[in-house]
Amino acid sequence: MLLAIDIGNTDISLGVFEGEELRATWHTATGIHRMVDEYATLLLNLLHHQGLDIADIKEAVLCSVVPPLVATFEELFQRYFHILPLVVEAGVKTGVCIRTDNPREVGADRIVNAAAAHHLYGCPLIIADLGTATTFDTVSKEGDYLGGAIAPGIATAAEALFVQAAMLPRVELVRPQQAIGTNTITAMQSGIVFGYAALVEGMVARIQQELGEKAKVVATGGYAELIAKETKVIDAVNPNLTLIGLRLIYLMNRAYPD
Numbered sequence: 001m002l003l004a005i006d007i008g009n010t011d012i013s014l015g016v017f018e019g020e021e022l023r024a025t026w027h028t029a030t031g032i033h034r035m036v037d038e039y040a041t042l043l044l045n046l047l048h049h050q051g052l053d054i055a056d057i058k059e060a061v062l063c064s065v066v067p068p069l070v071a072t073f074e075e076l077f078q079r080y081f082h083i084l085p086l087v088v089e090a091g092v093k094t095g096v097c098i099r100t101d102n103p104r105e106v107g108a109d110r111i112v113n114a115a116a117a118h119h120l121y122g123c124p125l126i127i128a129d130l131g132t133a134t135t136f137d138t139v140s141k142e143g144d145y146l147g148g149a150i151a152p153g154i155a156t157a158a159e160a161l162f163v164q165a166a167m168l169p170r171v172e173l174v175r176p177q178q179a180i181g182t183n184t185i186t187a188m189q190s191g192i193v194f195g196y197a198a199l200v201e202g203m204v205a206r207i208q209q210e211l212g213e214k215a216k217v218v219a220t221g222g223y224a225e226l227i228a229k230e231t232k233v234i235d236a237v238n239p240n241l242t243l244i245g246l247r248l249i250y251l252m253n254r255a256y257p258d
Contacts, residue, residue, distance in 0.1 A: 003057045004246035007064035010132040015243035024050045040080045060085035061250040063108040093252045097144045114145050116245030117218045124215035131221035136203050154223045197230035204233045
């Protein structure tokens with residue numbers, strides 16, 4: 001079995017693949033100061049709860065936007081699983097040609113998402129990742145990664161309102177009944193939820209115009225389901241896009257066939 005791990009700024013997504021089947025997925029908070037043994041204890045408990053054992057995991061692949069945690073997980077896999085994980089970074093085959101000014105600046109997770117979306121949905125593509133940051137990644141009809149846009153994430157923006165504005169509370173990020181909020185909480189929910197749906201619509205329209213053709217829009221990330229319900233421009237929602245991409249890239253770089 002293959003264990004795929006996506007280390008994000010806010011949370012870590014983990015998935016176990018048996019062949020093409022995604023057998024189990026988990027999400028845990030990112031803790032940059034957690035020790036190897038802490039992460040190992042958490043991971044082993046998750047596997048045990050799913051009826052899996054260390055011996056079941058023969059291969060591993062990961063990507064990370066938190067550089068210090070790469071070494072942590074490499075040590076974890078070597079000490080507890082006796083395997084060396086594939087880390088998606090510069091020099092690793094992804095099947096994606098990056099056409100940006102500085103390809104090394106592009107987060108590994110964004111390239112992994114592009115590889116997965118290209119495989120699953122074809123091209124051209126716009127990938128909206130609604131997580132800690134809200135990112136829009138553009139893939140041409142030839143399958144090349146062209147670039148994109150980065151905005152504050154939904155929860156990040158909501159937390160900024162709470163921190164920076166003395167009179168505004170922390171609110172639950174759920175859909176309000178109407179756009180015209182009749183109290184502070186519903187007004188904030190309207191501005192955040194409906195506002196981000198409008199952000200997605202506006203960015204998709206601009207990117208499609210620059211591409212000169214219609215592109216399929218795929219949403220992923222923790223708030224993808226919430227926002228997808230409020231707009232018709234999103235064609236597909238796939239919360240496991242990054243994990244699927246990690247498996248594909250692992251297979252591209254393996255020294256032996258699947």
